[in-house]
Amino acid sequence: MNAKHEPKPRRQRAGRGLLRRGSVIASPYLWLLFFFLVPFVIVLKISVAEVQLAIPPYTPLFDWPEGGSLELFAVGDNYLLLIEDSLYIRAYANSLKIAAISTALALLVGFPIAYAMARAPRAWQATLVMMVILPFWTSFLIRVYAWIGILKNEGMLNGVLRWIGVIDRPLIILNTDIAVYIGIVYSYLPFMVLPLYANLVRMDRSLLEAAADLGCRPAGAFWKITVPLARPGIVAGCFLVFIPAVGEFVIPDLLGGSGTLMIGRILWTEFFSNRDWPVASAVAVILLLVLIVPIVLFQRHQQRQREADA
Amino acid sequence: MRRGLSGINLVALTLGFAFLYIPILLLIIYSFNESKLVTVWAGFSTKWYAAMVQNELLLDAAWMTLKVAFVSSSVALVLGTLAGLALARLGRFPGRTLFSGMVYAPLVMPEVITGLSMLLLFVALSWARGYWTVTIAHITFSMAYVAVVVQSRLLTMDRSLEEAAMDLGAPPVKTFFAVTLPIISPALVAGWLLAFTLSLDDLVIASFTSGPGSTTLPMKIYSQVRLGVTPEINAVSTVLVGIVATGVIAASLINKRAMVIREREAQAVVSD
Numbered sequence: 001m002n003a004k005h006e007p008k009p010r011r012q013r014a015g016r017g018l019l020r021r022g023s024v025i026a027s028p029y030l031w032l033l034f035f036f037l038v039p040f041v042i043v044l045k046i047s048v049a050e051v052q053l054a055i056p057p058y059t060p061l062f063d064w065p066e067g068g069s070l071e072l073f074a075v076g077d078n079y080l081l082l083i084e085d086s087l088y089i090r091a092y093a094n095s096l097k098i099a100a101i102s103t104a105l106a107l108l109v110g111f112p113i114a115y116a117m118a119r120a121p122r123a124w125q126a127t128l129v130m131m132v133i134l135p136f137w138t139s140f141l142i143r144v145y146a147w148i149g150i151l152k153n154e155g156m157l158n159g160v161l162r163w164i165g166v167i168d169r170p171l172i173i174l175n176t177d178i179a180v181y182i183g184i185v186y187s188y189l190p191f192m193v194l195p196l197y198a199n200l201v202r203m204d205r206s207l208l209e210a211a212a213d214l215g216c217r218p219a220g221a222f223w224k225i226t227v228p229l230a231r232p233g234i235v236a237g238c239f240l241v242f243i244p245a246v247g248e249f250v251i252p253d254l255l256g257g258s259g260t261l262m263i264g265r266i267l268w269t270e271f272f273s274n275r276d277w278p279v280a281s282a283v284a285v286i287l288l289l290v291l292i293v294p295i296v297l298f299q300r301h302q303q304r305q306r307e308a309d310a
Numbered sequence: 311m312r313r314g315l316s317g318i319n320l321v322a323l324t325l326g327f328a329f330l331y332i333p334i335l336l337l338i339i340y341s342f343n344e345s346k347l348v349t350v351w352a353g354f355s356t357k358w359y360a361a362m363v364q365n366e367l368l369l370d371a372a373w374m375t376l377k378v379a380f381v382s383s384s385v386a387l388v389l390g391t392l393a394g395l396a397l398a399r400l401g402r403f404p405g406r407t408l409f410s411g412m413v414y415a416p417l418v419m420p421e422v423i424t425g426l427s428m429l430l431l432f433v434a435l436s437w438a439r440g441y442w443t444v445t446i447a448h449i450t451f452s453m454a455y456v457a458v459v460v461q462s463r464l465l466t467m468d469r470s471l472e473e474a475a476m477d478l479g480a481p482p483v484k485t486f487f488a489v490t491l492p493i494i495s496p497a498l499v500a501g502w503l504l505a506f507t508l509s510l511d512d513l514v515i516a517s518f519t520s521g522p523g524s525t526t527l528p529m530k531i532y533s534q535v536r537l538g539v540t541p542e543i544n545a546v547s548t549v550l551v552g553i554v555a556t557g558v559i560a561a562s563l564i565n566k567r568a569m570v571i572r573e574r575e576a577q578a579v580v581s582d
Contacts, residue, residue: 021400025396025409028392028393028453035428035446035450036412036415037412040427042430116318116322120319128323130559131330132330134555135334139547140513142531145531145547146336240418247419247420264421284423287420302414
């Protein structure tokens with residue numbers, strides 16, 4: 001660049017601009033480096049330590065005994081345990097399975113809602129969006145808790161079904177995987193509906209009219225036009241439900257049974273009940289590795305969408 | 311174009327909203343139940359609210375939660391707005407990929423990992439766990455939400471007003487405070503509210519990062535829920551739902567009124 005030929009005031013202004021940019025970026029950047037990135041390095045460090053009865057309850061990574069040289073203590077035992085004890089692998093696999101099924105169910109439930117919202121009269125739409133968001137603002141824990149009362153053996157769902165006469169013995173739902181599916185779909189539904197709605201509402205409806213004029217049936221037009229156009233919303237919604245569901249703790253803990261293996265719960269137990277911080281750290285590292293692929297895919301997708309919108 | 315909704319769409323909306331709202335409504339209704347059995351209706355009573363108000367431990371936890379939520383959402387608002395501004399307006403800068411990665415990651419990071427990693431940092435620094443560690447953890451994950459809300463508002467706003475201010479000689483910083491900030495203020499309100507309710511709501515990260523004497527309300531609720539459903543918890547939940555719903559609805563009404571006023575002013579200018 002020919003910066004040195006620039007008149008002086010320009011350069012001064014550029015310097016001020018740099019200062020301004022720096023002051024905008026610096027505080028959030030430093031905060032995130034220190035409180036988000038550094039903690040992960042520590043997790044990584046402790047995942048190769050051994051548990052010991054001390055405070056803190058793990059061995060140091062480096063040791064410098066008197067008169068000796070610097071020693072590095074790193075053990076792969078925690079990772080070996082995760083491979084050897086089938087409990088962990090089953091928990092990872094089961095978490096992925098439960099998250100995938102819940103995501104599919106959330107899409108099935110969420111799509112008709114988002115579609116109907118996008119087709120509703122303009123005057124209603126702001127209110128409808130608000131009504132989808134409102135439950136999200138109310139406590140997650142409380143919304144999960146509400147389902148315990150509904151799904152219990154002597155709960156409201158069984159009461160209603162018995163009163164109608166559909167069943168004569170209570171359905172056992174609470175403390176099973178089905179209750180976990182219901183809990184995840186219920187809790188994460190707004191994350192599915194909102195991106196779907198955002199895409200469907202922008203859809204040019206004359207495309208459907210054109211398809212109808214050309215003799216396409218409504219069902220055919222739906223699969224050939226509506227679904228492909230809503231694809232970015234479908235992808236975003238599925239990621240937003242799937243990724244947090246894999247590491248979910250509260251829902252499997254309150255609604256699932258003792259057999260509902262999910263990795264978030266295992267990590268919690270290792271940490272709070274077994275007090276094995278190194279194994280808990282190793283579980284976290286592997287969970288992050290499992291999730292890194294969907295997370296990166298999701299970020300790429302969002303980036304592309306933002307660029308397409310801009 | 312047809313007005314109104316077709317039958318199928320109406321059914322979808324009715325069932326969808328029934329699914330979303332019935333559990334919360336049942337929770338509220340049964341908080342007024344006379345009986346301790348949550349599933350049997352034994353008449354109207356407010357005794358669980360009386361029990362709640364007398365439960366000192368519960369009130370302490372609620373007070374702690376409000377303090378954490380207020381401070382963490384306010385700091386997150388400042389940091390998140392700066393982060394959103396950097397991502398929306400500053401174009402390329404060194405380390406931008408890492409920065410945007412760090413801003414977005416907390417949105418999808420499992421809470422158990424965030425909680426564990428924050429705790430291990432605090433232990434490594436030998437910081438005593440308590441009010442401040444919970445607050446710092448909450449700032450870290452909720453600033454991401456503020457950043458996203460602010461960034462998307464900055465990207466969609468009409469920049470001609472900013473350009474006009476600059477053309478009239480306003481320096482960039484002044485333009486930001488006099489023009490940009492008022493325009494994006496609804497997003498700031500939404501971001502702050504979001505951060506506030508996320509903090510109010512959080513069980514997992516608080517469980518990892520809190521210490522003795524800094525039990526938050528969700529932690530208290532969780533430990534009671536594990537022992538079984540009680541109407542007292544229903545009463546606490548109803549109060550929480552009521553506060554949040556009132557706040558959100560009020561904020562959206564204020565927003566709507568501000569928009570109507572702005573439109574009216576714009577029309578007045580045009581008709582002059």
